[in-house]
Amino acid sequence: MTTFADLELNPKILKAITEAGYETPTPIQTGAIPAALKGKDVLGIAQTGTGKTASFTLPMIHMLARGRARARMPRSLVLCPTRELAAQVAENFDTYSKHLKLTKALLIGGVSFKDQDALIDKGVDVLIATPGRLLDHFERGKLLLTGVQVMVVDEADRMLDMGFIPDIERIFGLTPFTRQTLFFSATMAPEIERITNTFLSAPERIEVARQATASENISQSVVMFKGTRKDREGSQKRQLLRAMIDQEGDALTNAIIFCNRKTDVDICAKSLNKYGYQAAPIHGDLDQAQRMKTLDDYREGRLKFLVASDVAARGLDIPSVSHVFNFDVPGHAEDYVHRIGRTGRAGRSGSAFMICAKRDEKAFAAVEALIQKEITRLDIPAALLEEWAPKKKPAREKPSEPVQTSEPKPDPSEKPAQQNRRRRDRRGNDNTVVGMGDHMPSFIALSFEERRAS
Numbered sequence: 001m002t003t004f005a006d007l008e009l010n011p012k013i014l015k016a017i018t019e020a021g022y023e024t025p026t027p028i029q030t031g032a033i034p035a036a037l038k039g040k041d042v043l044g045i046a047q048t049g050t051g052k053t054a055s056f057t058l059p060m061i062h063m064l065a066r067g068r069a070r071a072r073m074p075r076s077l078v079l080c081p082t083r084e085l086a087a088q089v090a091e092n093f094d095t096y097s098k099h100l101k102l103t104k105a106l107l108i109g110g111v112s113f114k115d116q117d118a119l120i121d122k123g124v125d126v127l128i129a130t131p132g133r134l135l136d137h138f139e140r141g142k143l144l145l146t147g148v149q150v151m152v153v154d155e156a157d158r159m160l161d162m163g164f165i166p167d168i169e170r171i172f173g174l175t176p177f178t179r180q181t182l183f184f185s186a187t188m189a190p191e192i193e194r195i196t197n198t199f200l201s202a203p204e205r206i207e208v209a210r211q212a213t214a215s216e217n218i219s220q221s222v223v224m225f226k227g228t229r230k231d232r233e234g235s236q237k238r239q240l241l242r243a244m245i246d247q248e249g250d251a252l253t254n255a256i257i258f259c260n261r262k263t264d265v266d267i268c269a270k271s272l273n274k275y276g277y278q279a280a281p282i283h284g285d286l287d288q289a290q291r292m293k294t295l296d297d298y299r300e301g302r303l304k305f306l307v308a309s310d311v312a313a314r315g316l317d318i319p320s321v322s323h324v325f326n327f328d329v330p331g332h333a334e335d336y337v338h339r340i341g342r343t344g345r346a347g348r349s350g351s352a353f354m355i356c357a358k359r360d361e362k363a364f365a366a367v368e369a370l371i372q373k374e375i376t377r378l379d380i381p382a383a384l385l386e387e388w389a390p391k392k393k394p395a396r397e398k399p400s401e402p403v404q405t406s407e408p409k410p411d412p413s414e415k416p417a418q419q420n421r422r423r424r425d426r427r428g429n430d431n432t433v434v435g436m437g438d439h440m441p442s443f444i445a446l447s448f449e450e451r452r453a454s
């Protein structure tokens, strides 16, 4: 079995690896590191969780340990599709280069231009960037890419999804022809194949087994959900989520809850908080500082529930998540594998739950077809069904019975017009206005005297 020592990395890097607690290199590292150290281009077909970040960061640091940075001309460049991934690469870089004196700049949205400009002016060994932000800096004349000796493209398939391929092609064109390229993608779509054929020269291709199915140590279950009232479907679904969380008890230490839409991410996080579950949303419309803080809180255990969209969560390295909840069935079946792959990492066991609404049944069938496994069906808890069951109307009160004097509290979820109507009914007057739906103007529910007084 290959050890890190066999990879002939700089001893100061080996020291940092040992301190990080890594014992043996992962398959993508065993394949990519020797090729990269020989100066070859690398095409790594691997996804998050395989150790791919270290497979390009470690040889880069090894190469950068020799030589010095020059003003405005970074010596290496890492391109990432999202700010979070870029920040994660930067963190990896710091961890593995801690015994070496290397400098870096991070060009991502939400980080001030001024500070990064100052760093680049002085000269940096590595520049970690999202494509758009890098081109912004370049166009402002603050940066030269002609000193780039190693260029990394991370998560190229994600770049393709996000429409960054033209930017990537442009950036390739701004770097020297003689550069070394380390290129990573989880899948090889035809467009990605074309880019690698154009910009990589005789690459060493390393492919690590794609997670076509979820790991065996993740238990998977689903609740088929149908609300009892169309207008309450959203709140009933959130109530079901809370019941599923509660049922897990202490086995749940932290969880990621995935929603398909950003608006639902917000609603779901807000609702969980309202009911005393510590939750925060993460999606592309939230500002960078807030996203970073949420992730930090989550990683450090200060936050128990992360409510996320697929794009925001893709590629995030969050160790030891006990539970994943799919509040919606993902529209793309492969996203299901990615989502639940957030739990059950590194040999730990994990639990994945999903809520499948009526309209999601087709997407659900696609998920089961992809993973070639039947997901365990769970029932909606009986207490909820009872609560949701349509209530029988109480019989009309007889006139001889005493009239109720203390008013029950109005249900805050009801509209004022509904509350008015209900109040009058409880006084014993059978004057419910029929045919107005929920939109009855409140003055109609007032008595003649009340109307005159108002």
Ligand code: AMP
Binding pocket: 021, 022, 023, 024, 025, 026, 029, 047, 048, 049, 050, 051, 052, 053, 054, 317, 319
């Ligand atoms: P990545 O696929 O780069 O997102 O890495 C996934 C996780 O694996 C990260 O938390 C790394 O710190 C960790 N990791 C990377 N290489 C190793 C290794 N050789 N041994 C143990 N953990 C590793």
